[in-house]
Amino acid sequence: MTDSRKFTVHTGTAVPLRRTDVDTDQIIPVRFCASTTRDGHADALFADWRDDPGFVLNRPERAGATVLIAGHDFGTGSSREYAVWALQDYGFRVVVAPRFGDIFRGNSLMNGLLTVTVPADVVVALWEETEADPAVPVVVDLERGQVRCRGVLAHFDLEQDIRTRLLLGLDPIASTLRYEEEIAVHEAGRRSRLPRTRARP
Template sequence: MEKFTVHTGTAVPLRRSDVDTDQIIPARFCVSSSRTGHAASLFADWREDPEFVLNRPAHRGATVLVAGNDFGTGSSREYAVWALQDYGFKAVIAPRYGDIFRGNSLLNGLLTVVVPAGVVERLWQLIEADPAVGVVVDLERLEVRCAGLVQPFALDEDVRARLLAGHDTISATLQYEDEIAAYERGRRPALPTTL
């Protein structure tokens, strides 16, 4: 997994709340087990509307999504995270997320930042006024910065350390491979073993 330290990019102002995982990627597109190849399916039903924000040329190449309340509610569909990442998003900023979506995001390296609704509104205004404005998501300093706005955010320290190091849960565990092997060698033979 790629390390996440400080990311600067342009942003998409998704002025919608209660966006569920079926809106992020409709179920009919969840047919392969690959983590890639889902960019075209991201917000597929909404992208049929030429005025939808992702269809605007000014937001092409954006890597930060700024969304409304309750982003990623609904099913536990990991495809929603994969589609966002495959499209190019590195971070999502919103006031609140569906719990399972947020857990899946952080396990897959998509940083989901929680900020107050008023901050999201201000970010929307700044991005709409200048689509080329940079949004900085700084995991080292735990803050979002944009055009003079500086907003701290909180994140579980274990999750933060894992993202900073670029570890998924498996590679984080494998850091202790020698200690695990030593423990296994010291176990009584009558106990169950793993291969």
């Protein structure tokens, strides 16, 4: 089951994660990937780093943050949908970074976690703003394709079909079923021309 909430404009506080090359095993170590459900993974998010009391996610002023601002190559490594589920289960709706692992980005967008790609200097500016004031709101506007935070304004692009699906709050299956009648008409015509298999006498 994917996150079916419509994503239009999201405003929330942020976690500035000043780390690059964060792979999916660092997002959620493999020892926590035994469950068959997509919830219950919040405590496993960045588990090996959260043993450090000074880790940014452990700081009380970051409680309730819904935007993660990360460095280059976030979500590289093995294909692990648990990484997306852990981020969502913790409460994140958006991850902003200069570049993502391709498979992680695909898994994120399929599950309703918006991954926003912006230039590295914008990420640095967002880090600085959110470190200076943990309560500063970060606005991610999917309708306009913008990230806004005080003096920071950056534009981002997203494939049109993915953008439309997120704006409507549809997962890929629900998005396809919008064309159920057209699919049925096509299938009805197509099946009549296909070879038929006869049962053995």
